[in-house]
Amino acid sequence: SYVERILDELESARAAVGEHATRPKGKLKVSAPATFGRFIVAPAISAFMRAYPEIEVQIDLTDRNVNLQEDGYDVAIRTGALTDSLLIAKRLCADRQVVVASPAYLEAHGVPQTPADLAHHNCLVLKNNWQWSFSRGDEDFSVKVNGRLRSNNGEILLHAALDGHGLLQTSELRVREDLAAGRLVRVLEDYEIASNSAVWAVYPSSKHVLPKLRALLDFLAGWFREVEAQLPRAANRTGNGRKSEASIQLPKPSTRQLQQPNAMLP
Numbered sequence: 374s375y376v377e378r379i380l381d382e383l384e385s386a387r388a389a390v391g392e393h394a395t396r397p398k399g400k401l402k403v404s405a406p407a408t409f410g411r412f413i414v415a416p417a418i419s420a421f422m423r424a425y426p427e428i429e430v431q432i433d434l435t436d437r438n439v440n441l442q443e444d445g446y447d448v449a450i451r452t453g454a455l456t457d458s459l460l461i462a463k464r465l466c467a468d469r470q471v472v473v474a475s476p477a478y479l480e481a482h483g484v485p486q487t488p489a490d491l492a493h494h495n496c497l498v499l500k501n502n503w504q505w506s507f508s509r510g511d512e513d514f515s516v517k518v519n520g521r522l523r524s525n526n527g528e529i530l531l532h533a534a535l536d537g538h539g540l541l542q543t544s545e546l547r548v549r550e551d552l553a554a555g556r557l558v559r560v561l562e563d564y565e566i567a568s569n570s571a572v573w574a575v576y577p578s579s580k581h582v583l584p585k586l587r588a589l590l591d592f593l594a595g596w597f598r599e600v601e602a603q604l605p606r607a608a609n610r611t612g613n614g615r616k617s618e619a620s621i622q623l624p625k626p627s628t629r630q631l632q633q634p635n636a637m638l639p
Contacts, residue, residue, distance in 0.1 A: 397588040398427035404441070404449040408527040410434040413546055413572075414450050417596040421589060428585050436525075441577050447586055448576045450593075452544070453568070460575040463590055466597035469545045469604075470566040472505075473557040477537040485540070485560055488514040495539035496520040497530040505542055506567035514564070542566065549604055572597060 405414040411434060418432055433439075433446075441449055441460065452468045472485075485491055488507045496505070496518035507514040522533050527543060534541040535556055551557040574590055576582075582590075 397584040400429045403432040465572040466601040475537045498523040507564040
C-alpha cells in the first residue's frame with residue numbers, strides 16, 4: 374500500500390543517515406620514510422583514498438623519526454627497530470632485506486656465492502653501512518664492503534644498481550617489481566640478512582583510535598598482506614632455497630677463488 378511504501382522509504386532514509394554518520398571521515402596526517410614512502414606507502418594511500426572518499430590525507434615523507442604528538446601526526450609508517458615505547462605499534466608485514474644486482478653487472482663481475490665474495494665486488498652503500506651482516510643456520514657472517522658510490526638516499530643507489538654499477542642491499546618490497554621483471558637479480562639467497570625487520574604503523578598510546586584511523590590501520594594491514602603474498606620467492610625457489618633456473622637465468626659464478634666463510638670476515 375501507499376502507507377507501507379512511505380514507511381519503507383523512511384526506514385531506508387534512516388538507515389542511510391546512520392550509515393553516513395558512522396562512515397569514517399575527517400583528516401589524517403601521516404609520516405613515512407622518504408624512499409619507502411614514495412614507492413610503497415604512496416600507492417597504498419592512493420587506494421585508501423579511493424575506498425574512503427570522505428577522508429582527507431596529508432602524507433609527509435622524511436627519514437627523521439618525527440614526534441607524533443608534538444608534530445600533530447595521527448600515524449607514522451616505520452621500518453626497522455622500534456625505540457619509542459610510548460607508541461602503539463601495529464605490524465604490517467615483514468621487511469626482508471635482500472642483496473641484488475643487475476644481470477649486466479653479474480655477467481661482467483660474476484655472482485657472489487658467499488658473503489666473503491662481497492669484498493671483491495663494488496657495493497652500493499647506504500649512509501655509512503660499510504659492514505654487511507648475514508646468517509645461515511647457526512653461523513653468523515660479517516663482511517666489510519667496499520664501493521665507489523655511497524648515498525643517504527636509497528633511490529639514488531637503486532638507480533645505480535639498475536644501471537649495473539654494483540650490488541645493493543635493500544628492501545625486497547622496494548625491488549619486488551624489478552625482480553619480477555628481471556631488471557634485478559637476487560644473490561646470496563641461502564643467507565639471511567641480519568637487519569631483517571618489519572614494517573610498522575605506530576601511533577601515540579594516548580590517542581583515541583577514531584574510525585578514520587582504524588580504517589587506515591585496517592586498510593594498510595590488508596594492503597601489505599597482499600603485497601607480501603605476491604613476493605616471488607615462494608614460487609621461484611627450488612627445494613634447496615635457490616631460485617629455479619627456469620625462472621631466471623643467472624650468469625656463471627665468478628672464477629676467482631672463493632674464501633671459506635668464517636665467523637668474522639674482513
